[in-house]
Amino acid sequence: MKDIKLGKLIKVVFFFVVPLLFSATLHLPSYVPKTYEKKITNSPKAFVISGAHGDEIGGYLSAVYLYKTLKVKNGDIKFLPFLNIKSVVKTYRYLDGVGDINDKFSFSKQNVLNLPDNVFRKIEFIRKEIRDFKPDVVLSLHVAWGYSVINKKRWGNSIVIDEKRYKNLILYPVAKKVLQSINSNNKYRYRDYSIKVLNTFSKNVKSEMNDFSAWVLKSGFPVYTIESSKQLDLWRQIYNTSFAVAEFLKFYGFKIENLDTVLNKRQIDKFLKSIKKRKVKLKFLIDGKYYTYDCEYRGKLIVPVKKDSEIFIPEVEINDIGYFIVPRSEMNYKKNYFFRNFINFKVKYLNVSKKRYDDYCYIRFVVK
Secondary structure, three states, rough: OHHHHHHHHHHHHHHHHHHOOOOOEEOOOOOOOOEEEEEEOOOOOOEEOOOOOOOOOOHHHHHHHHHHHHHHHOOOEEEOOOOOOHHHHHHOOOOOOOEEEEHHOOOOOOOOOOHHHHHHHHHHHHHHHHHHHOEEEEEEEEEOOOOOOOOOOOOOOOOEEOOOOEEEEEHHHHHHHHHHHHHHHHHOOOOOEEHHHHHOOOOOOHHHHHOOHHHHHHOOOOEEEEEEEOOOOOHHHHHHHHHHHHHHHHHHHEEEEHHHHHHHHHHHHHHHHHOOOHHHHHHHEEEEEEEEEEEOOOOOOEEEOOOOOOOEOOOOHHHHOOOOEEEEEEHEEEEEEEEEEEEEEEEEEEOOOOEEEEEEEEEEEEEE
C-alpha cells in the first residue's frame, strides 16, 4: 500500500512539479483598478467611475477622454475609468465566475456575498478610495440599450438616481436641472434624455440594494448614473456623457476652463483616431529587466526567452487605452502560464467603427 502511495506521489511530482522547474513562467496583469487625479484646489470634489461592464465602451472611453482633455480652474476630480478591466479586455458585460460586479457592493465590511478574494479586494479598494476622498458628488458612467424616453424599460440616454431624496441628500432637483440643459443645449442630441428614479430604499427594491450607487448613497454621498445609448456612434456617446458630466460639475461648483474644446466633435474624433496606431510598443519585464518591442498591425512578434525565464506583463495604464494582451484562446484567461517551448498571445484593440475589440497583432514567446 505504501509503495502504491509513493508511486502516486512520484507521478504527481513528475507531472506537476518537475515541469515547473524546467519551464518559463508568464504572469498576466491582475488588473487592479487605478485612480487618476486632476487636482487644482481641495474643493469641490468629484469622483468619476466607469468600466463596471466591459461591453459599455462609451462609458469608460468617456472617463478617459475627460481625464485627458478636461481642464478645471478649481476643484479636485478623481477618475477610475476601469472598474472591471478583465471584462473590458473581453468586451464582455460580466466578470467570469462572479457575474455583474456592479451589484456586489454590499454595505457590510465582511465578504457576505462570498466573492473570490481578488474581487472582494477590488471592491474594497474602490470603497476605500471613495470613503477617503469624501467627494461632493459621484458620477457613474454607463451605456445601455435603446432610449428611455421612448421605452421606459430601456436605460439608454437617461440619468438614473436611486431616490429623489435620501436622508439629507436631495438628488432629483439636480438631476432635473442637468436633464433640462442636456435636452435644450446639447446641439448633437439625437434623442432626449429622461430621469429614471429607482426608489431603491423607499420601495425596498432588493435587487438594487447591493448596487454601487446604492452603496454610495448609503455612505452619504450623492450619486448619479449617466447612461448613454449603445445605438449611438461612439463619438456621440462620448459627447453626450461629457456634456452631462460637465453640467453636474458646474452645478457642484467646478469652473471648467475649456468646455468648448471638450464638447468639440473634432476633438472627440481626434481622440478616437488616436486609439488606432500603425504599431504599438509593448513592454515586458523579463528576468528582472524591461524590454520594449514594436508590434505592427496584423503582424507577429517573436519574443525569445530562456527556458527558466520569468515574464511579467505590466498593468494597463490610462495612456495605453485600447490595447490589451490576452491569451490566444480568450476563454482560457489565467493569472500564470507555464511553458517549455512556446506560448501564444495576442493584442486586442478597440475597433472604433465596429465598437468592439478586435485582434491587433500576435505574440509568441519562444524558449531559445
